[in-house]
Amino acid sequence: MRFLKYWRYPAEWPILRVDDRLLLIIAGAIVGTSSGLAAVALNRSLVWMLDSLLAYRHFWWSFLLPAGGAALSALFLEKIVKEGAGHGVPEVIYSVSRRGGLLRFRSSYSRLISSALTIGSGGSAGPEAPVVMSGAAIGSSIARLFSLNERQRITLVGCGAAGAISSIFNAPIAGLVFTVEVVLGEWTALNIVPIAIASVAGTQISRILQGNQIAFAHHLFRVDLLDSAATVGLAAFTAAASILLTWALRRSHGVSTQLPAPLWLRAAIGGTVVGLIGYFFPVVIGEGYHWIQEMIEGAFVSGFGLALLLVFAKITATAFTLGWGGSGGIFGPCLVIGSLVGLTYHRLLEILWPSAGWIDGGCFALLGMAGLISGMLQAPLTGIFLISEITGGYGVILPLIIVSALSTTICQFLEPASFYLKELVERGQLLRPGTDGRVLADLSVSELIEKDCIAVQPNMLLGDLITIVQKSHRNYFPVEDAATGVFVGMVMLDDIRPYLFNPGMYHAVLLGQIMKTGIETVHPDDDLPEILERMDANHLYSMPVVANERFLGMISKATLLDRYRKELKVQTTLQ
Amino acid sequence: MQGPFTADVRPLFPNAAAATVLGRDAAKAAMKLSIDKVAEYLNLPPSTVERWVRQGRIPIQKTGESCSFDRTTLEKWAQQRGLFFGAPEEPSTCLPQSCHETLLAAMKRGGIVHHLRADSAAGALKAGVAHLPLLSTESRDILFERLLEREQLTSTGIGKGVAIPHPRSPLSGVDLPAMIATCFLESPLDFDAIDDRPVFVLFIILCPSLQQHLHLLSRLAFCLRNPEFEALLQSRPSAERLLAKVREIEKTLEGGGF
Numbered sequence: 001m002r003f004l005k006y007w008r009y010p011a012e013w014p015i016l017r018v019d020d021r022l023l024l025i026i027a028g029a030i031v032g033t034s035s036g037l038a039a040v041a042l043n044r045s046l047v048w049m050l051d052s053l054l055a056y057r058h059f060w061w062s063f064l065l066p067a068g069g070a071a072l073s074a075l076f077l078e079k080i081v082k083e084g085a086g087h088g089v090p091e092v093i094y095s096v097s098r099r100g101g102l103l104r105f106r107s108s109y110s111r112l113i114s115s116a117l118t119i120g121s122g123g124s125a126g127p128e129a130p131v132v133m134s135g136a137a138i139g140s141s142i143a144r145l146f147s148l149n150e151r152q153r154i155t156l157v158g159c160g161a162a163g164a165i166s167s168i169f170n171a172p173i174a175g176l177v178f179t180v181e182v183v184l185g186e187w188t189a190l191n192i193v194p195i196a197i198a199s200v201a202g203t204q205i206s207r208i209l210q211g212n213q214i215a216f217a218h219h220l221f222r223v224d225l226l227d228s229a230a231t232v233g234l235a236a237f238t239a240a241a242s243i244l245l246t247w248a249l250r251r252s253h254g255v256s257t258q259l260p261a262p263l264w265l266r267a268a269i270g271g272t273v274v275g276l277i278g279y280f281f282p283v284v285i286g287e288g289y290h291w292i293q294e295m296i297e298g299a300f301v302s303g304f305g306l307a308l309l310l311v312f313a314k315i316t317a318t319a320f321t322l323g324w325g326g327s328g329g330i331f332g333p334c335l336v337i338g339s340l341v342g343l344t345y346h347r348l349l350e351i352l353w354p355s356a357g358w359i360d361g362g363c364f365a366l367l368g369m370a371g372l373i374s375g376m377l378q379a380p381l382t383g384i385f386l387i388s389e390i391t392g393g394y395g396v397i398l399p400l401i402i403v404s405a406l407s408t409t410i411c412q413f414l415e416p417a418s419f420y421l422k423e424l425v426e427r428g429q430l431l432r433p434g435t436d437g438r439v440l441a442d443l444s445v446s447e448l449i450e451k452d453c454i455a456v457q458p459n460m461l462l463g464d465l466i467t468i469v470q471k472s473h474r475n476y477f478p479v480e481d482a483a484t485g486v487f488v489g490m491v492m493l494d495d496i497r498p499y500l501f502n503p504g505m506y507h508a509v510l511l512g513q514i515m516k517t518g519i520e521t522v523h524p525d526d527d528l529p530e531i532l533e534r535m536d537a538n539h540l541y542s543m544p545v546v547a548n549e550r551f552l553g554m555i556s557k558a559t560l561l562d563r564y565r566k567e568l569k570v571q572t573t574l575q
Numbered sequence: 576m577q578g579p580f581t582a583d584v585r586p587l588f589p590n591a592a593a594a595t596v597l598g599r600d601a602a603k604a605a606m607k608l609s610i611d612k613v614a615e616y617l618n619l620p621p622s623t624v625e626r627w628v629r630q631g632r633i634p635i636q637k638t639g640e641s642c643s644f645d646r647t648t649l650e651k652w653a654q655q656r657g658l659f660f661g662a663p664e665e666p667s668t669c670l671p672q673s674c675h676e677t678l679l680a681a682m683k684r685g686g687i688v689h690h691l692r693a694d695s696a697a698g699a700l701k702a703g704v705a706h707l708p709l710l711s712t713e714s715r716d717i718l719f720e721r722l723l724e725r726e727q728l729t730s731t732g733i734g735k736g737v738a739i740p741h742p743r744s745p746l747s748g749v750d751l752p753a754m755i756a757t758c759f760l761e762s763p764l765d766f767d768a769i770d771d772r773p774v775f776v777l778f779i780i781l782c783p784s785l786q787q788h789l790h791l792l793s794r795l796a797f798c799l800r801n802p803e804f805e806a807l808l809q810s811r812p813s814a815e816r817l818l819a820k821v822r823e824i825e826k827t828l829e830g831g832g833f
Contacts, residue, residue, distance in 0.1 A: 100629075100630065148631070149628070149629060149630060149631030150629060150630040150631055151630055151631035151632065152631055442626065442630070443623075444622075446620075446622055447619075447620050447622050447623045447626075563619070563623070566617075566619070566658060569656040569657055569658060570627065570632050570633070570656055570658070571632065573655060573656045
């Protein structure tokens, strides 16, 4: 029995208790491997589903396939695993930001199944976000198994995300950078090592099972100065497409949620629209990776008009898939739209200056992907590293950096929060480490409350208060009803200072007469940012904390500053 | 002198080793701190420290379900973050001995002099200082200078013929308990008092700390407000009668118990 108990609690194995960093590295490798496996599993099932449905694609009713897949996926999420729809990455960021990286274990497989149904049947979405969600949930569950603290758990959640992205794209640096830039928002000596190990583990798993292939191989591009200069214009195009895609996704979500229909029916309607578009433009179907390959190789034949139409078709299809209840991520569609935008831009250049000798359209498709990812995620590093890794294209790194940086800047100017973060920012739930919001969210009223106030009663004389003032350390005296103990008001020394030295009033004035009533109070569950706002608005330096009409203590700016500094020091000092 | 314990242990080497190990464990246990203790040392509520443990912001030693804190690790941790870590100071602002110091004891120590002859305020101070016990000659000179300095600032004649000469700050290098010398003058002197009445009694106050000075001064002022005490002073009472009255008044002040 003792032996069994020993295996039940891996947290107590002596080898894992040698050093916390070592433990995190080992756990990170396990998490990276597991999420790499999850990515491979999803990839294989997608390929299998697309292959087996290929036979039915030429029937007239094939436009209903995405509808069926989306409806099944919505039913599965809603009824069986009881999770909300959503692409996954915002959920992971929310968990890191507000819940110390806590995620449900079932999240580690639910999104895999639902997104396989959606994308495999032809829905326009990417498999990356579901895999990130599942990797993050695996990381969170393993952290729980090892009974790790919140900071370590967040690192393991990051490991899961890094392993997933690394594995699905065979791109370890992209996984690492994506995690740090988008998911965690923190780059420290403590979390970078386990995340790097997880990226390596995830990539290694994918190479063992899938072979070491560059996702979108291509011939060498020779970029000259003119092409580099032209990428400035491309950045404007990709930024516009990012904004359009963001708007379309949010808008279609808004419209669909207003329909008085169950989720699965909405998903089916969205799927039907996608199927109809896909009937005419097969490029919008599924995650669309092989179309990207064609575009980069320059084998994708289309003029300017058709390419532009395809951009809008893909954006619409993605909005109808994800906005109407399908399950999947925006990573894949971003890559497809980005390469279509790049292609469109190339065709436009050729029309405008046919004799300039432009580089191959494939190069612009590649740059367009970087521009769209950077613009959509507002994460330039992720765009740069992901595209240079998945295309093996270090040769185009200079225009790649230009387009990523510019696209991010333009998008940030037009839309301050990225697609992933917008909702969280609007709800005030995005709390990046080391920020004011983070520190204030961690502190609570119960930690700041000062309880050494002496309570007085309304029927006491001013003379009685004088003796209490001599004993007290504070300038505030809560007034409580003698019989019920209910908080009725406050006596503040500042208000009564003029009468304090007038002995003639000591026996003439009751505290009930000089106390202040109807003053602003705070509840122990109130949020600190809100309390501070009220203090600023009313020019107060301290407020009484009152719950159930009982006085509990005072909360003051002076104490808050003291705790705030301590908290900030503890949160921002490494090691 | 060989105790039974040393006699038993000395020849047995393994036992001695075991004893050292035990000693080391005991030392280790002494370095362990509870969560409440850590909170107290950091001057924070325990709920904050609990949250830090949960979030992994503070180093802990885990043993199964429970956790403990190591003192040296925490000291280093706090130092790196610029946090104060150590036993909190005594909450009382005045030292215990100064709070329990009574006016009676200080007056007894300082002594009571009658018929002090002097023809000026400075002369009266000089003569009063000469009567203070336990002081060295240099300290007496310094004290006299300080008293004069204080008088030049504003007279310490507080009215009704009473003056309370004292130095502005405790004398450095004088390690004596608080004392108050009571000097009844032979003939009342002009002391430039606030009510312009001649002064007939001096209370020279000498205290080792400001805290104690304020404490004794407030008690003396309380006595001087008492009409009976005032009348008694006018009669230039003997030491016994004066001290008896002080004891009586102080008793009412402390509610009968010391």
